[in-house]
Amino acid sequence: MDTFSHALWGYGLFGIRKYPKFAALMGAMPDLISFGALMLTRVIDGTYRWGKPALASLPDWIYPAYTVGHSFVIAFAVIGLVAIWRKDIAFAMLGWPFHITLDFPFHSLEYFPTPMLWPLSDYKIDGIPWSNWYIWLPNVAGIILLLAYRQRQKRKRLNGL
Numbered sequence: 001m002d003t004f005s006h007a008l009w010g011y012g013l014f015g016i017r018k019y020p021k022f023a024a025l026m027g028a029m030p031d032l033i034s035f036g037a038l039m040l041t042r043v044i045d046g047t048y049r050w051g052k053p054a055l056a057s058l059p060d061w062i063y064p065a066y067t068v069g070h071s072f073v074i075a076f077a078v079i080g081l082v083a084i085w086r087k088d089i090a091f092a093m094l095g096w097p098f099h100i101t102l103d104f105p106f107h108s109l110e111y112f113p114t115p116m117l118w119p120l121s122d123y124k125i126d127g128i129p130w131s132n133w134y135i136w137l138p139n140v141a142g143i144i145l146l147l148a149y150r151q152r153q154k155r156k157r158l159n160g161l
């Protein structure tokens with residue numbers, strides 16, 4: 001899914017009680033450390049172009065950055081360690097594995113399939129790209145419903161006081 005959708009899902013699902021900005025950041029993090037970092041370097045050196053970068057134009061470092069961010073194994077290992085120390089922070093980090101859950105059925109083998117089990121396995125799914133309207137529009141509808149529901153809950157909580 002696009003990075004902004006990921007941030008909103010992270011915020012809506014896991015940033016309810018505490019750390020809303022951090023939850024949004026963790027939802028988007030796997031893309032920020034890979035494509036976000038690439039965009040930043042290209043903006044800085046003046047070579048940034050709008051749209052999906054061509055595979056041949058990508059630097060080598062983007063692959064390990066993408067792999068580490070898009071692995072359930074890494075995500076749950078890190079979150080598990082954080083949970084020993086702070087459960088509330090670990091909860092806000094769950095947007096990270098949710099990001100992977102949204103990516104693996106919606107990336108094809110042609111363009112960054114999700115290495116969800118790395119380093120245990122190289123298994124990847126040939127999914128349907130999220131850029132198809134029939135994937136992306138339900139995604140946006142889901143976000144709108146989730147945020148509307150959260151807003152209602154918040155209002156109820158405030159009225160209850």
Ligand SMILES: [Zn+2]
Binds near residue numbers: 030031070
């Ligand atoms: Zn992603």
